[in-house]
Amino acid sequence: MRKESSTNFENQQTLTDFCNASKTLQLISGRWKLSLLFSLLEHDRRSFSNFKQLLPAISDRMLALHLKQMTDDLLITKEKIEDGVFYTLTEKGKSLKKILSNLAEWQI
Amino acid sequence: MRKESSTNFENQQTLTDFCNASKTLQLISGRWKLSLLFSLLEHDRRSFSNFKQLLPAISDRMLALHLKQMTDDLLITKEKIEDGVFYTLTEKGKSLKKILSNLAEWQI
DNA sequence: CTCATTACTAACAATTTTGTGAGTTGCCCA
DNA sequence: TGGGCAACTCACAAAATTGTTAGTAATGAG
Numbered sequence: 724m725r726k727e728s729s730t731n732f733e734n735q736q737t738l739t740d741f742c743n744a745s746k747t748l749q750l751i752s753g754r755w756k757l758s759l760l761f762s763l764l765e766h767d768r769r770s771f772s773n774f775k776q777l778l779p780a781i782s783d784r785m786l787a788l789h790l791k792q793m794t795d796d797l798l799i800t801k802e803k804i805e806d807g808v809f810y811t812l813t814e815k816g817k818s819l820k821k822i823l824s825n826l827a828e829w830q831i
Numbered sequence: 832m833r834k835e836s837s838t839n840f841e842n843q844q845t846l847t848d849f850c851n852a853s854k855t856l857q858l859i860s861g862r863w864k865l866s867l868l869f870s871l872l873e874h875d876r877r878s879f880s881n882f883k884q885l886l887p888a889i890s891d892r893m894l895a896l897h898l899k900q901m902t903d904d905l906l907i908t909k910e911k912i913e914d915g916v917f918y919t920l921t922e923k924g925k926s927l928k929k930i931l932s933n934l935a936e937w938q939i
Numbered sequence: 940c941t942c943a944t945t946a947c948t949a950a951c952a953a954t955t956t957t958g959t960g961a962g963t964t965g966c967c968c969a
Numbered sequence: 970t971g972g973g974c975a976a977c978t979c980a981c982a983a984a985a986t987t988g989t990t991a992g993t994a995a996t997g998a999g
Contacts, residue, residue, distance in 0.1 A: 731954050731987055734862065734888055744865050744934035752860060754842065754957070757852050771976050780842050782958055787977060808976065822933050826852035829930060832985075839957055839984055862987070879946050890988055895947060916946065948993075956985070963978070
């Protein structure tokens with residue numbers, strides 16, 4: 724999906740190497756990620772279809788993509804339990820809580 | 832640049848309306864914005880060429896684009912002073928400081 | 940006056956992100 | 970054993986962001 728030789732890619736690379744904030748920002752950048760994270764902060768455990776109910780406009784593709792990225796980034800884990808597949812925040816994911824609430828509370 | 836009728840656009844719209852954090856995130860999303868903001872937090876006043884020195888890899892176009900967006904978003908102001916054009920943080924811009932440091936300090 | 944520099948803008952191309960529609964696999968229930 | 974649902978995946982298309990190259994207007998130095 725990403726081309727590993729392009730000015731675009733290299734610039735992003737350089738920035739995240741140089742600036743920790745950019746690295747952090749990357750983790751939560753993506754159309755639906757904030758909503759997914761907030762929903763997990765509230766509900767602790769969510770299935771694919773739970774998310775779809777919460778965000779009727781999201782496509783299966785985007786949902787799966789974001790979940791995969793966040794899993795790869797170790798923000799969430801996927802577990803198969805007797806009654807289905809569930810996503811949960813990892814400790815790393817939970818530690819974003821402060822940032823997320825700051826974003827939510829910020830005004831003017 | 833943005834098409835005002837597309838699922839893509841509408842989804843973004845809905846999310847920022849629904850979720851304040853998304854609105855906030857929008858303000859700081861953009862390849863070089865964090866670096867520009869951090870630089871203004873440190874130096875208070877910067878010119879176009881100051882930014883270019885700081886970020887040799889940025890193109891004139893992207894620099895101008897980000898500066899314009901941040902100006903439109905009222906995060907910065909542009910002032911023509913005797914020795915050139917300078918950009919400064921507004922109060923609104925400064926109030927992002929906490930969020931920015933949280934992003935920068937976040938680890939693991 | 941001429942040249943260089945600063946602060947841009949415009950046209951266009953490349954890259955990346957997001958969305959669509961149609962499958963696929965595994966499982967449960969009747 | 971056939972249908973339905975959950976949780977995906979795939980190929981492709983649309984849209985958005987980012988980068989490249991070549992300008993332009995205003996200012997100041999020589």
